Amino acid sequence: MxxxxxxxxxxxxxxxxxxxxxxxxxxxxxxxxxxxxxxxxxxxxxxxxxxxxxxxxxxxxxxxxxxxxxxxxxxxxxxxxxxxxxxxxxxxxxxxHIFRKTTSMDSIEFLFDFSVEHQLISDEATEEKVSHLNELLNNLPTRQKEALYLRYHQGLSVEQIADMLQVNYQSANNLLHRAVVNLRKEWKGDLSLLFLLSSSLF
Structure with missing residues (x-):
């Protein structure tokens, strides 16, 4: 050993x-x-x-x-x-035939459930806010959600995400950007949590 x-x-x-x-x-x-x-x-x-x-x-x-x-x-x-x-x-x-036949993964739902408590919760007072953030993350469109997962959880670069999703660099970057924009639209709490997430993505 x-x-x-x-x-x-x-x-x-x-x-x-x-x-x-x-x-x-x-x-x-x-x-x-x-x-x-x-x-x-x-x-x-x-x-x-x-x-x-x-x-x-x-x-x-x-x-x-x-x-x-x-x-x-x-x-x-x-x-x-x-x-x-x-x-x-x-x-x-x-x-x-679990899903309809397709030559890509575009129509397949990304089932991962985001749970970022261990990274963002600093005290009990933030637990409810982070729970809401998790809900927003898990309600994102499936491609945005997967792009976010690959960037945030797996630490891949935008170039690597583009290659995995079989899109160009700009499309992958747009997926990530739209995901963060969508979160900001719905987020009613302290922007520091979203800022922390956003800064880890780009």
Missing amino acids: KSQTLYIDTLDETVLWRNLKEGDEKAFSFLFEKYYGHLVRYGNSFSPFPEKVQDCVQDVFTDVWVYRQSLNDSVVVKAYLLSSVRKRIARLQERD
Whole structure:
């Protein structure tokens, strides 16, 4: 365990990805352990069937290992894995007719429930306000909500979000901007909470 921890601490993800491509099982195992939970939670935002989501995530990692030599050298690992899970779930839903057939994810509802209490609540007095903020976040249009999730919860750049959503940079930036504008329209409380959220997005 100590040697595994040392290995993890001394290599960045660019090196880990390169090592994985060269067949390093420790690099693969580390990336699996680091991102498996994130990917499952993201996948669950598109599907009410957690077992199928877990299968999709495992299939993504299987493909990463099997086809590792043909993978792009320069990737942002987190963004690549999230995008791969998104595409695989879309194909699964299309195949199983869970949703109407589509060549994109545009018609699929993003089911994730925002809950930002642990980041924004500083005392009990703000609990009701943050609860209202969560409600506003969860009532956003699905594409705005997903863009906000990818930026706020997953820390992706606007460029990475655009790539995942298969839109151009300006469209992704517009989704984020409209999400914040919509929140500001409905928000009746202290603007400092919205400012804190907005500053973390841009």
